[in-house]
Amino acid sequence: MSNLIYIYIILVIFNLVLFYFNFKIAHKLDLFDKPDNIRKLHTTKVPLTGGLFFLLNLFLIFILDTRFQIIYENFLNFNILIFYFFLFLLGFYDDKKNINPNIKLLFSVLFFLFFIFFNKNFVIKELIFSSDFKIELGFFSIPFTIFCFVIFQNAFNMFDGINLQNILYFIFLILIIYFNIFNINILVFLIPVLILLVWMNANNKLFLGDSGSYLLSFFISTHLIYLFNNKEIIYSDNIFLFLCIPGFDLLRLAIFRISKKQHPFRGDREHLHHLLLERFSFLKTLLYLNAICFVPILLCVYFDKTFYPIILSILLYLLTLGYLIYNKKKNII
Numbered sequence: 215m216s217n218l219i220y221i222y223i224i225l226v227i228f229n230l231v232l233f234y235f236n237f238k239i240a241h242k243l244d245l246f247d248k249p250d251n252i253r254k255l256h257t258t259k260v261p262l263t264g265g266l267f268f269l270l271n272l273f274l275i276f277i278l279d280t281r282f283q284i285i286y287e288n289f290l291n292f293n294i295l296i297f298y299f300f301l302f303l304l305g306f307y308d309d310k311k312n313i314n315p316n317i318k319l320l321f322s323v324l325f326f327l328f329f330i331f332f333n334k335n336f337v338i339k340e341l342i343f344s345s346d347f348k349i350e351l352g353f354f355s356i357p358f359t360i361f362c363f364v365i366f367q368n369a370f371n372m373f374d375g376i377n378l379q380n381i382l383y384f385i386f387l388i389l390i391i392y393f394n395i396f397n398i399n400i401l402v403f404l405i406p407v408l409i410l411l412v413w414m415n416a417n418n419k420l421f422l423g424d425s426g427s428y429l430l431s432f433f434i435s436t437h438l439i440y441l442f443n444n445k446e447i448i449y450s451d452n453i454f455l456f457l458c459i460p461g462f463d464l465l466r467l468a469i470f471r472i473s474k475k476q477h478p479f480r481g482d483r484e485h486l487h488h489l490l491l492e493r494f495s496f497l498k499t500l501l502y503l504n505a506i507c508f509v510p511i512l513l514c515v516y517f518d519k520t521f522y523p524i525i526l527s528i529l530l531y532l533l534t535l536g537y538l539i540y541n542k543k544k545n546i547i
Contacts, residue, residue, distance in 0.1 A: 217282045225406040228274055232267050233410055236420060239263055245309060247421050260418055262309045264381075264411055265425030269302045271407040275400065290400060294436070297329050301432055305425030315479040319364070326363040330356060336439050338362065341450040344520045363435055366457055368479055369464035370431035374422060375487040377415050378500055381408070381422065384430045386508055387456060391437065391447070451520040455527060459486075459507045462531045486531075489538040506530040 232239075240246055240261030248259045276290050304321055307313065313321075330337050338359045341349040351358055374380040385408055392401050414420035422430070438456070441447040454461075463486045468478035476482075490499040510527040514520060 217284070221278050221282060221284060221403070222406070224278065225271070225274065225403065229267070229271070229406045229410045232263075232270070233414065236261055236263055236414065239266070245306070245423075247309075247423065258418070260421050262421050262423030262425070264415065264420050264422035265302055265305055265309075265427075265429050267410065267420075268407060268426060268429050269298060271404065272298060275403045278403075284403065293332065297325070297333075298429060298432065301325060301428050302425050305423065305428040308424040315477045319479065322364050322367060323360060326360045327356075329363075330359055335443060336436060338439060338442070342448060343451050344449040344518065345451075359439070362439075363432075365461065365464065366435050367428060367431045369457070369460035370434070371424060371427040372464055372467065372479075372481075372485060373460040373487075374427045375485050376491065376496065376499065377418065378412065379487060379503060380427060380430065381411050381415055382500070382504060383460075383507060384434065385412075386504060387434060388437070390508070390511060391441070391456070449520060451524065452514065455511055455514065455520055455524050458524065458527050459503075459531060462528070466535070486535065486538075489535070489542065493538060493541060502534075506534060 240263050243263075243266075245262045245266075246259040247262050272290065273295060275284075276292070276295055278284060279290065304318075304325065308318060336359065337355050339351055339355045341351065370380065373383065388401055411420065411422070411426075415422070434457075438447065438453050442450070442453060447453060467482075467484060470484060471478050471480065471482070487499060487503060490502060494502070506527070510523040510530070513523045513526065517523060
């Protein structure tokens with residue numbers, strides 16, 4: 215217990231220092247999100263330091279773990295942290311230079327290919343469904359794993375459009391995952407940085423940026439695959455349910471953009487959160503987004519099969535989208 219208190223004091227002080235030097239760090243790195251009155255409607259430039267702060271906390275937790283053995287599963291190791299660092303660099307460069315979507319997609323595919331080459335325990339080799347149906351992936355294991363990583367990275371990044379949206383989604387999802395398997399592990403030690411990110415993002419003092427979205431989505435993806443491969447999360451359709459709302463929006467926007475002869479991963483203001491903000495306040499939008507994401511997930515407690523919660527999730531998304539598009543057209547007319 216004394217070690218835990220000591221570690222928490224270190225983490226809290228470290229994050230207070232990050233808070234104090236936030237703008238100085240952003241100025242030093244020239245890392246700001248600047249309003250453009252098109253997609254970015256905030257009134258002042260905001261530091262894109264969320265990803266950097268999350269990464270620094272992971273490295274500090276790793277250092278503390280080597281000294282105090284605070285994490286009981288050998289998951290946060292140096293090998294994986296190196297990949298966190300390179301993924302951060304990709305997002306960092308994208309935040310500064312706005313990389314071409316095709317180049318960014320290529321680098322993402324290569325990154326995940328190298329990651330699973332050096333970490334074969336993260337390869338998805340089979341799909342197991344709550345209906346007792348099972349698919350052996352065989353030769354398609356590696357391509358399917360890369361596909362899952364890339365799709366969720368882009369879905370999560372595109373889901374990040376208003377303050378607190380992705381941070382709260384990350385927190386709620388990780389809480390559900392870990393409490394579902396009765397294992398809080400590393401989550402406990404992320405509390406200081408998550409509090410920092412929530413407070414600063416809510417007050418427009420910090421954005422996640424692409425670097426932050428990439429790191430948080432990578433954290434979720436690797437944990438879900440790790441837990442699935444170790445039989446702590448049993449069913450593939452449970453994982454699909456965890457991630458489906460951002461996935462639905464990615465699919466819709468990809469189809470919409472391709473139909474307009476645009477790149478499927480190029481940004482616009484047609485995301486679900488943008489449509490909601492046109493009709494409702496920021497707070498109502500945030501609450502509703504989290505509700506349609508997590509109410510179906512919580513219903514899994516009452517169903518042996520995940521089929522019904524997935525159907526509910528699909529209906530909630532489609533009904534919400536239909537209502538918003540109908541009212542948008544009605545207002546235009």
